[in-house]
Amino acid sequence: MAQDEREALEQLNSIRQSIDNIDAALIHLLAERFKFTQQVGRLKAVHGLPPSDPERERRQTQRLRTLAEGAHLDPAFAEKWFNFVVAEVIQHHEEIAGGAANGAAGGARPTPPKAGPATASAPGASAPAASAPAASAPAAEAPAVASAEPGTPAEADPAAETAADPSADAAAAAPRPTSHPVPHPGVHPVPHPSPSRPTS
Numbered sequence: 644m645a646q647d648e649r650e651a652l653e654q655l656n657s658i659r660q661s662i663d664n665i666d667a668a669l670i671h672l673l674a675e676r677f678k679f680t681q682q683v684g685r686l687k688a689v690h691g692l693p694p695s696d697p698e699r700e701r702r703q704t705q706r707l708r709t710l711a712e713g714a715h716l717d718p719a720f721a722e723k724w725f726n727f728v729v730a731e732v733i734q735h736h737e738e739i740a741g742g743a744a745n746g747a748a749g750g751a752r753p754t755p756p757k758a759g760p761a762t763a764s765a766p767g768a769s770a771p772a773a774s775a776p777a778a779s780a781p782a783a784e785a786p787a788v789a790s791a792e793p794g795t796p797a798e799a800d801p802a803a804e805t806a807a808d809p810s811a812d813a814a815a816a817a818p819r820p821t822s823h824p825v826p827h828p829g830v831h832p833v834p835h836p837s838p839s840r841p842t843s
């Protein structure tokens with residue numbers, strides 16, 4: 644194998660390691676997000692609140708689109724990702740409320756895990772195979788995200804993006820489909836008895 648080919652393969656491997664680290668971090672972050680939305684789902688079920696909150700979603704969508712633009716990420720993709728996740732969250736909320744309405748012991752309890760892989764994909768994106776471990780690591784323990792070039796600091800710090808939403812009053816976002824076409828992708832509720840406060 645030629646020297647320049649060897650170097651190219653080394654570079655490819657190094658970049659792929661960074662991609663793997665980022666994918667791992669995303670899975671941990673998604674699992675953390677679903678833990679908090681499960682808390683929201685239980686609260687809503689206990690207090691008879693509707694599973695979805697379109698006004699909250701509108702503001703979130705606008706905020707994410709603005710963040711995406713600043714990060715040179717396609718805002719349409721950011722919105723599709725958000726809609727995909729929220730459809731799943733609402734389905735969880737409905738399942739929790741259904742369990743509570745059926746008089747399950749203990750009130751709003753998580754539904755048992757479903758067998759089988761997810762079959763549908765998000766529009767324009769492959770389905771996140773976010774299979775939350777029984778006790779996933781807190782976000783702080785998520786693997787560090789390596790930069791492609793060792794020694795180079797990460798370009799964007801997501802934690803720095805938690806400032807006040809500058810776009811809360813912007814125009815309404817594209818509507819989400821009224822049905823929830825996304826089956827449960829395998830993110831199973833994790834009991835979370837002691838409410839903890841998200842950092843953002």
Ligand SMILES: O=C(O)C(=O)C[C@]1(C(=O)O)C=C[C@@H](O)C=C1
Pocket residue numbers: 680683684694695696697699700703728729732733736
């Ligand atoms: O904030 C809520 O009320 C939620 O249920 C969480 C969430 C979300 O995943 O961000 C999901 C559904 C709602 O329609 C709005 C937001």
